[in-house]
Amino acid sequence: MSELVIKAHNVTKQFGDLKAINNISLNVEKGNIYGFLGPNGCGKSTAIRVLTGLLTPSTGQVEVLGLSIPKQADALRLKIGYMTQKFSLYEDLTVAENLLFMGQIYGISSAQLKNRCQEQMQTYGLDKLQKQIVGGMSGGQKQRLSLACATINKPELLFLDEPTSAVDPENRRNFWEKLFDLSELGTTILVTTHYMDEAERCHRLAIMESGVIRADGSPEELMRTMGVNIVEVKTTSLRSLKSKLIANKQVRSAAQLGVRLRVLVDEQVANPIEWLKSQFPELQQAELTLARPTLEDVFVSVTGASRT
Ligand SMILES: Nc1ncnc2c1ncn2[C@@H]1O[C@H](COP(=O)(O)OP(=O)(O)OP(=O)(O)O)[C@@H](O)[C@H]1O
Ligand SMILES: [Mg+2]
Secondary structure, eight states: OOOEEEEEEEEEEEETTEEEEEEEEEEEETTOEEEEEOOTTSSHHHHHHHHTTSSOOSEEEEEETTEEETTTHHHHHTTEEEEOTTOOOOTTSBHHHHHHHHHHHTTOOHHHHHHHHHHHHHHTTOGGGTTSBGGGSOHHHHHHHHHHHHTTTOOSEEEEESTTTTSOHHHHHHHHHHHHHHHHTTOEEEEEESOHHHHTTSSEEEEEETTEEEEEEOHHHHHHTSOEEEEEEEOSOHHHHHHHHHTSTTEEEEEEETTEEEEEEETTSSSHHHHHHHHOGGGTTSEEEEEOOOHHHHHHHHSGGGGO
């Protein structure tokens, strides 16, 4: 196994009665892009705050870049980059001033800092905006500047909390190209998201729900081992059919996609198409086809989303 950059074991963070993260364990390998996928409030930001040493876990062990967290959090801070959910830029400063200020916080010498800022503005397409006040910039531009700020110190490990929530699909694609560039240079990245397509780009990911990691692995592994077969059903009266289907224990979920139902059937059922036709007479004349799994199917089958 290659070098582990993050090792977390049985970590819980409790706020009053609420376990925002509940007994989570994870290992992140050097150079990997590791994703936390989960809905609002499932504990993604809390997990990041614990891993960066900003929050003290209630129980559990955390080691990041060989440092024991939270005890050695101060030493860790200089080695990581952190792009927070709300971007944390100084809106009344210019692009160049934001970068300079971040560089100073990281203690980069003034001799090096000017060059480093130019380099970052070039890498992230900000050179023409260097005198622009941040408050007036678009979501995509702010996102690029946030990433430039978070990587000004060439961090070994980069935490990104929902970095693409505020930007359009094209900006999102370009942003991911930058992440793969960083990953190829050896930067380890931990990124949170609630977008399936984004999660699918990660080398590995953890699917979170209510503070718990429900499943983790590479997207391919998760799809291969989710324990269901997928049948797409094309017929009429899909709403009533859906309620009948999900009342059956072997059916993990049935989601409507336009004129089709995507039905996840337990893999214990040997021939799911024949089985569905035998269990539900109204399907005799319907069009049933086996479909390839997606990450959304994995998400639905491992979380409570399956019964809605
Ligand atoms: N400082 C805090 N004090 C009390 N409760 C908190 C605190 N921080 C988070 N929580 C609660 O912990 C739970 C997890 O919150 P968290 O922000 O980690 O979720 P998230 O997955 O990042 O959600 P989102 O997608 O909305 O950003 C939520 O119920 C939240 O209200
Ligand atoms: Mg969050």
